Amino acid sequence: MDRPLQDTHAKLVARDIHRLTQSPTEANSFSLGCGALFSRVETVGTIVSRDMTPKFLKFEVDDGTGCVTCVLWLNQLTSSYFSRRDPSTILLLSSTARKQAAAVRIGAVARVRGRVGSYRGAMQITVTVVVVERDPNAEILHWLECVRLGRSCYRIQS
Template identity: 25%
Template sequence: MQAATMDPADEPPSMLWGQDPIFSAFARLFVRDILQMTESTQVPGIYFYNLHPIYKVDVLGTVVYKREREDFFCYGVDDGTGVINCLCWKNDLLKEKGDPTKWRKHSDGAQGGFNPVAELEKLRQAQQSRCRLEIGELIRVRGPVKTSRQQREIMAGTYYKVNDPMMAVQIAWMMEVPQLYRQCYDRAFRLQSVATSDSDISSLSKAKNIIRDFFKQKSVTRFRPYDVQDLLQPLISSQPQTASADQEPVAGPSACQQLRQLLKEALQTLQDEGTVYRKVISQDEVYHVTAHDKDLLIAVKDIIREDSKREKYAEKGCHILHILSAVRQRYSINISKAALELVLKSLECNSDIVSTSENHYIAF
């Protein structure tokens, strides 16, 4: 895989990277995203995911291939989204060759007492069992990301076999990582001073209102970010300059970066509110306006009408979580609860459905 580098104009200044808490943490990213991260042009070995500077990661996955050398193991780790090579160095205990006769002699001489040499051998064997993995076993790897021969790999600082017969560790991991994406990784960190926080909030609110007005005036059903980006340009141009004339200029994002960041945050907020959604997640960023998406309204109405005939839902109606699950299966897995609530409200206003309780709906 060819290593991608970020456009210098889009890259945050390196002096501000430390403001991002993710920079000093082991980022729990999917392997797919580790392989696709862009590399810094300022500091090789630093990568960016959604403008977050990252150089060390934490991965849990299955060993799909292995190679052993005198000083290290090479494990191919698959987390379900991709495979990455992990270079795992052996420590001195792991490289030592055990001599059973020597350990038995020392153990016999101890006459049942504490034998530090024998205990050291037990430690070596335990460590060997945790670090010498076979294909199909579960491994956890933590360390910095490197690019070697145009291939991404992890230089493991810590690695060990995970005993997970009941899949409790994997289930907990699969529940935690998407939450970290929603709360941290997918929200680009804004490298700006605290003094501008009030104006940022005001600009974000104005940006949402501008985009909403665009939906109403043009009766937009779907759009791409570049369709609305120019509408937000006045918000960036009108922001006041906080530095006085006798002060040295402070390094910060360019106007183009600020515009893209404002647009991204506005679209993310509108998604969180359910106003817009992405039917298909792909490189071609297409957003659908929930209230204007007739196909989505028809799909939800048909689901409620069909399931209301079933004996299980005939009396009380369909619960909102049941409707949400059905919509995700039949229409789009990316429909949020907030978006569904807007659709249900619209259908109820049109007398297509009626709510029998706070969270139950039935068709006429």
């Protein structure tokens, strides 16, 4: 199994994200059956749903091959998970997450990066960064890059 892709954000389309399966040998890693393991992904698409709670923002990104659920956690100030971190880092994380959440609007094209995982049997992205794209070509350029990387790096057979 290849480890180099573990620590990078693999560019994938929604169809390939949903085809990921849990690696039997590596915790928190997923595979497309091509030998490459993925734990972090990047995708680009149109935001088609948005549900905000005090703890998180849940939204879906549609890239034309399918929809991917994305979760941006907003509870860094109250979560026990983040309590082990430096308080100034927690404040920065919380502020950044809230700014990113405010930019997420239905109909906007966004680039999403984060850790891929399975929740209740469906693949989702736990967001680390979400950026609204201003370039009208961003989505098609992402598709082309996914095809190129799929063939040359990930060894995905279409």
